[in-house]
Amino acid sequence: MIDGPPAICVHVHEATTDAHLADLLLGIEEEGVPVEVSRHDHLNPLVLAHDAAVTSRLGIGLGVALDYVVITTDKLPEHRPYVARYFARGGRADRIVGSNAARIVKRIPLRDFAPGT
Amino acid sequence: MGMVAGIDIGNATTEVALAERRGEELVFLASSTIPTTGIKGTEANIKGVVHALRVALDRAGRSMDHVEVIRINEAAPVIGDVAMETITETIITESTMIGHNPATPGGLGIGVGTTISIDDLASASTAEPLIVVADHSHPHDDVARRLNHASGHLTITGAIMQADDGNLVHNRLHTKIPIVDEVSLIDKVPLGMLAAIEVAEVGRIVETLSNPFGLATLFGLDSGDTKQVVPLARSLVGNRSAVVIKTPAGDVKERRIPAGTLTFRGENRHVDVDVDRGSEEIMAAAQQVRHVEDIVGEPGTNVGGMMEKVRVTMGQLTNHSPRDIRITDLLAVDTQVPQQVAGGIANEFSMEAAVGIAVMVKTDRLQMQRIATDMAAELGIPVEVGGVEADMAIRGALTTPGTAVPLAILDIGAGSTDASVMHADGSGTSIHLAGAGNMVTLMIQSELGLDSWDAAEDIKRYPLARVETVFNIRHEDGTVQFFEEPLPPHAYARVVVLKPEGMVPLDIDLPLETIRQVRVRAKERVFVTNAVRALRKVSPTANVRDIDFVVLVGGSALDFEIPQLVTKALAEYRVVAGRANIRGTEGPRNAVATGLALSWAQEKGAR
Numbered sequence: 001m002i003d004g005p006p007a008i009c010v011h012v013h014e015a016t017t018d019a020h021l022a023d024l025l026l027g028i029e030e031e032g033v034p035v036e037v038s039r040h041d042h043l044n045p046l047v048l049a050h051d052a053a054v055t056s057r058l059g060i061g062l063g064v065a066l067d068y069v070v071i072t073t074d075k076l077p078e079h080r081p082y083v084a085r086y087f088a089r090g091g092r093a094d095r096i097v098g099s100n101a102a103r104i105v106k107r108i109p110l111r112d113f114a115p116g117t
Numbered sequence: 118m119g120m121v122a123g124i125d126i127g128n129a130t131t132e133v134a135l136a137e138r139r140g141e142e143l144v145f146l147a148s149s150t151i152p153t154t155g156i157k158g159t160e161a162n163i164k165g166v167v168h169a170l171r172v173a174l175d176r177a178g179r180s181m182d183h184v185e186v187i188r189i190n191e192a193a194p195v196i197g198d199v200a201m202e203t204i205t206e207t208i209i210t211e212s213t214m215i216g217h218n219p220a221t222p223g224g225l226g227i228g229v230g231t232t233i234s235i236d237d238l239a240s241a242s243t244a245e246p247l248i249v250v251a252d253h254s255h256p257h258d259d260v261a262r263r264l265n266h267a268s269g270h271l272t273i274t275g276a277i278m279q280a281d282d283g284n285l286v287h288n289r290l291h292t293k294i295p296i297v298d299e300v301s302l303i304d305k306v307p308l309g310m311l312a313a314i315e316v317a318e319v320g321r322i323v324e325t326l327s328n329p330f331g332l333a334t335l336f337g338l339d340s341g342d343t344k345q346v347v348p349l350a351r352s353l354v355g356n357r358s359a360v361v362i363k364t365p366a367g368d369v370k371e372r373r374i375p376a377g378t379l380t381f382r383g384e385n386r387h388v389d390v391d392v393d394r395g396s397e398e399i400m401a402a403a404q405q406v407r408h409v410e411d412i413v414g415e416p417g418t419n420v421g422g423m424m425e426k427v428r429v430t431m432g433q434l435t436n437h438s439p440r441d442i443r444i445t446d447l448l449a450v451d452t453q454v455p456q457q458v459a460g461g462i463a464n465e466f467s468m469e470a471a472v473g474i475a476v477m478v479k480t481d482r483l484q485m486q487r488i489a490t491d492m493a494a495e496l497g498i499p500v501e502v503g504g505v506e507a508d509m510a511i512r513g514a515l516t517t518p519g520t521a522v523p524l525a526i527l528d529i530g531a532g533s534t535d536a537s538v539m540h541a542d543g544s545g546t547s548i549h550l551a552g553a554g555n556m557v558t559l560m561i562q563s564e565l566g567l568d569s570w571d572a573a574e575d576i577k578r579y580p581l582a583r584v585e586t587v588f589n590i591r592h593e594d595g596t597v598q599f600f601e602e603p604l605p606p607h608a609y610a611r612v613v614v615l616k617p618e619g620m621v622p623l624d625i626d627l628p629l630e631t632i633r634q635v636r637v638r639a640k641e642r643v644f645v646t647n648a649v650r651a652l653r654k655v656s657p658t659a660n661v662r663d664i665d666f667v668v669l670v671g672g673s674a675l676d677f678e679i680p681q682l683v684t685k686a687l688a689e690y691r692v693v694a695g696r697a698n699i700r701g702t703e704g705p706r707n708a709v710a711t712g713l714a715l716s717w718a719q720e721k722g723a724r
Contacts, residue, residue: 026257026285029284029285029288030221030281030282030283030284030285031220031221031284032221032284073587075586075587075588076587076603080603082587082603082606083606100606103609103610104609107585107586107610108220108610109609109610109611109626110606110607110609110610113606
């Protein structure tokens with residue numbers, strides 16, 4: 001997959017539905033960065049994120065499983081992700097996580113993950 | 118034993134020089150620097166003094182009973198204050214324009230049409246081109262669906278949105294149109310009016326809406342109307358996306374706020390100057406009056422209010438009625454301040470002209486004698502108030518290797534710039550000028566539009582860097598530094614201030630170079646201007662060239678770039694200027710404390 005087009009890779013646990021992922025992906029799309037989603041039977045979001053990051057030609061990966069979303073880069077060790085947040089807790093949180101993953105690619109400052117808290 | 122402690126109580130720090138007389142010689146044993154407790158010149162200082170003294174004694178391995186005498190400084194009786202007033206403002210009436218830089222606008226190009234609410238789209242039937250206005254109650258897929266549906270029977274040329282969904286909508290449209298999003302006060306966008314919308318390519322800025330003739334072409338304006346839209350076009354320069362709406366009474370005005378006049382009152386003449394004319398003319402007027410006795414602003418104007426505010430603050434600090442406060446020096450600096458545009462609907466900002474003013478007020482002698490009495494009672498050691506601060510500073514400064522009289526010292530503090538000169542015959546002059554560290558902080562704060570004074574202080578004091586990747590930063594000078602641990606996400610891609618205790622990300626969306634320039638320019642305009650102004654005043658011939666050596670002392674001399682800026686500026690006058698190195702070991706600190714100890718030894722030796 002490393003020879004695919006440059007994109008953020010999102011590795012999600014196979015039980016995660018498209019509807020659940022929608023906000024996360026919209027956040028990435030609004031920033032104008034390509035994204036690729038694939039499903040796996042792994043349950044550890046850290047492993048999913050790390051695998052996604054090393055697969056991504058942009059070096060940025062997301063892992064989604066067990067109520068967590070993890071953003072990491074191909075340079076970080078598996079157990080030390082860059083950002084880990086709760087997933088699908090409503091509000092705009094997932095949009096912001098998606099947007100920030102794209103902003104890491106674009107090298108622009110990230111948005112506040114939890115505005116107003 | 119013959120041990121003396123010279124103690125300098127400053128605005129920010131209390132410094133001790135501990136020395137012992139051995140025969141004819143005075144041997145320095147230890148120094149210490151402790152933050153001053155309370156406001157300089159009040160009893161609250163004593164706590165800090167005792168602490169500082171104990172630290173120095175510990176370092177020297179001595180105890181309090183070895184101290185024969187303590188000398189404290191006769192503080193300079195001046196305090197300073199700063200103020201800033203904008204002298205222009207931009208007002209939008211009737212929501213005639215939106216000009217801002219949303220992070221991700223949608224689409225590309227120019228669209229002209231009549232504004233219509235997205236809710237009315239289904240029932241509309243017109244041949245006119247339309248610009249759709251959508252508030253954030255409509256999610257992106259709903260907006261896209263309605264626009265796609267309507268594009269069958271209507272001509273839609275653009276969209277204005279409240280939510281940050283420009284790209285999402287754009288990606289879902291069959292017919293692409295320019296979209297301006299993140300318009301926070303979308304309710305204020307007038308409906309049924311002719312509007313033009315422009316979104317520039319990535320990395321470009323709007324070209325048609327910022328051009329008066331471009332607007333004339335789009336709206337069919339005659340030559341008279343075109344003259345009217347110049348301020349509108351001008352205020353859109355530099356934006357990536359913009360909307361202009363043509364309403365009957367809509368307009369963008371740049372108003373000059375009448376700033377009023379300043380009057381410099383001298384012994385036998387006074388000079389008026391219009392603040393509107395800028396800092397150069399104000400400073401020229403100040404030079405025409407020798408021995409300024411008071412400076413007043415015209416009542417009922419901005420500058421009048423500003424000077425009044427300063428008088429009230431100073432009155433409170435010195436326990437005087439504001440009427441009795443005499444402002445004896447003033448430094449004016451032109452600056453630019455980002456101000457929210459009145460009537461704007463997308464948090465537009467405009468750079469407005471402003472004048473920053475630092476003033477200085479002479480006060481009564483501070484209560485140093487009383488502090489000395491209280492201290493003597495508490496410690497059981499004689500405490501003397503020794504000599505004028507500036508003279509002591511010169512004595513201390515002369516311990517810098519490579520210096521000789523005639524020598525001038527420049528002490529740039531927070532509130533005032535003090536200069537004194539010692540001539541070859543030992544006589545001296547000293548002066549105090551308005552404008553110092555606080556003025557620089559104020560300029561940085563206002564020019565960068567920072568909320569907090571502390572953030573501006575940080576920018577003034579420490580170098581900047583930009584976080585480039587998860588593992589590295591790039592310093593101001595272009596060098597790269599790597600870290601073993603990943604840098605925190607909230608610092609990612611931001612400009613950070615490199616404080617000794619760690620990096621602090623700045624919450625401002627400006628390139629590092631811009632922030633650096635604001636900082637350097639503020640320092641140059643205050644410190645360099647005042648260094649030259651001060652030296653001219655203490656020079657016997659009113660010429661900076663007639664001073665051979667200039668030594669920088671005090672807190673600002675510790676700054677990472679001020680000494681270089683001053684050294685560079687004074688080199689043009691062939692003056693040797695640089696940061697002091699008191700006793701060859703203390704750097705620019707401890708000058709007054711050292712001078713106090715030396716003066717005691719000299720008096721003892723003479724006796």
